[in-house]
Amino acid sequence: MYTCGPTVYNYPHIGNYRAYISADIIKRVLMYEDFKVRHIMNLTDVDDKTIRDSHKEGKTLGDFTEFYTKEFLKDIKFLNIIPPLRFTKATDNITEMVKLITELLARGLAYKSEDGSTYFNIRKFKNYGKLSGVAIENQKENASGRIKKDEYEKDNIQDFALWKAWDPEDGNVFWETSLGKGRPGWHIECSAMSMAHLGAELDIHTGGVDLIFPHHENEIAQSEGATGKQFVKYWLHNEWVLVDNKKMSKSLKNFYTLRDIIDKGINPLAFRFWVLMASYRTKVNFNWDALLGTETALKRLQGLYLALGPELGEISERYRSKFKKRLGDDLDTPRALSLLWDLAKDEKISNSDKKATILDFDKVLGLGLENLKEDLSAQTGETPEEITRLAEKREEARRNKDFRLSDELRDKINSLGYEVKDTPKGQKIDKI
Numbered sequence: 001m002y003t004c005g006p007t008v009y010n011y012p013h014i015g016n017y018r019a020y021i022s023a024d025i026i027k028r029v030l031m032y033e034d035f036k037v038r039h040i041m042n043l044t045d046v047d048d049k050t051i052r053d054s055h056k057e058g059k060t061l062g063d064f065t066e067f068y069t070k071e072f073l074k075d076i077k078f079l080n081i082i083p084p085l086r087f088t089k090a091t092d093n094i095t096e097m098v099k100l101i102t103e104l105l106a107r108g109l110a111y112k113s114e115d116g117s118t119y120f121n122i123r124k125f126k127n128y129g130k131l132s133g134v135a136i137e138n139q140k141e142n143a144s145g146r147i148k149k150d151e152y153e154k155d156n157i158q159d160f161a162l163w164k165a166w167d168p169e170d171g172n173v174f175w176e177t178s179l180g181k182g183r184p185g186w187h188i189e190c191s192a193m194s195m196a197h198l199g200a201e202l203d204i205h206t207g208g209v210d211l212i213f214p215h216h217e218n219e220i221a222q223s224e225g226a227t228g229k230q231f232v233k234y235w236l237h238n239e240w241v242l243v244d245n246k247k248m249s250k251s252l253k254n255f256y257t258l259r260d261i262i263d264k265g266i267n268p269l270a271f272r273f274w275v276l277m278a279s280y281r282t283k284v285n286f287n288w289d290a291l292l293g294t295e296t297a298l299k300r301l302q303g304l305y306l307a308l309g310p311e312l313g314e315i316s317e318r319y320r321s322k323f324k325k326r327l328g329d330d331l332d333t334p335r336a337l338s339l340l341w342d343l344a345k346d347e348k349i350s351n352s353d354k355k356a357t358i359l360d361f362d363k364v365l366g367l368g369l370e371n372l373k374e375d376l377s378a379q380t381g382e383t384p385e386e387i388t389r390l391a392e393k394r395e396e397a398r399r400n401k402d403f404r405l406s407d408e409l410r411d412k413i414n415s416l417g418y419e420v421k422d423t424p425k426g427q428k429i430d431k432i
């Protein structure tokens, strides 16, 4: 299984995280069904955007991308996403990319242009368009025939760059290779990295719908063009996250990152929960009220779970088989969540069996219930760091007279089994 990972030039937005949570669910469902999953995710640390922005900030490409890579890895942890078997960086796979492009040249599917760049000839690959449905005949009449930029629109189908000859704008970012001095195009990176780690034939390839064209279409052309084998058996694409029913964009100021969620004192797992409330195939509309509502639901779930007591009984096979059936139906996470609520409220099941079954479901849902138990059963008498952090945020909210936020933070502290009191000497935190 291969997932197109982040381009490490900025903080990913919440739509990007929907893609990684969706991939995580597919993987967890497969593991739940006893499959061994070999999962690779790439980190795009060289492309048009990373080069442009590293120069803007006056940093080396390596320093610049390392910062955003670390931030991404932190976010993955906050969202309880199981890390892939391996993260692989584009800059660590240049040799593989050159090899693949050389093969495409040898097979007559690629050609060199006047400036020394190498392009994929889309007319030579007869299945071009099979994933996205684009047709070469619709190529714009006045299109130059080839495009060097990594990103372009569906109505601008052209031969795309595999290897980009060095350009003064690239500065010190280049590799001296048999293809000349230059750097890889974005699309060849994923073909080379996925096949280097998983072989010529992948079972599953995931990504957001925005990647279908041109990125995944081009991946198919490059990979199948070079090997003659079917590159991917199953493509899984998740839909967009809209904000107030509009596409997220920096100019509309409706562009949110996980940092924005954390800075508001909202548990990142509430965002994960919110993502699971919709099928990966449907567009979802983000707004803060919806997220706060989901956080309240998560707190209720945590409360119900904690009230079940310390004993762990047997997993209910009846619920387990229903759960599998719902997820087996095109990963129907909304219905899997509603089953979780049915289970939590089912009075015919003992607390200990309920607890075992909820924990079993959480292997797929990943809402961190197991860790919640660990945090609260730690009878050290010390206040956990998480609680202290929330209490500090609450104090700050009170200072800013943001009583809505301060109340929310108090509820959150309560849901984790602690209570906070305001005394003349400041806040006091106690176990409930």
Ligand SMILES: [Zn+2]
Pocket (backbone or CB within 6 Å): 003, 004, 005, 190, 215
């Ligand atoms: Zn990719």
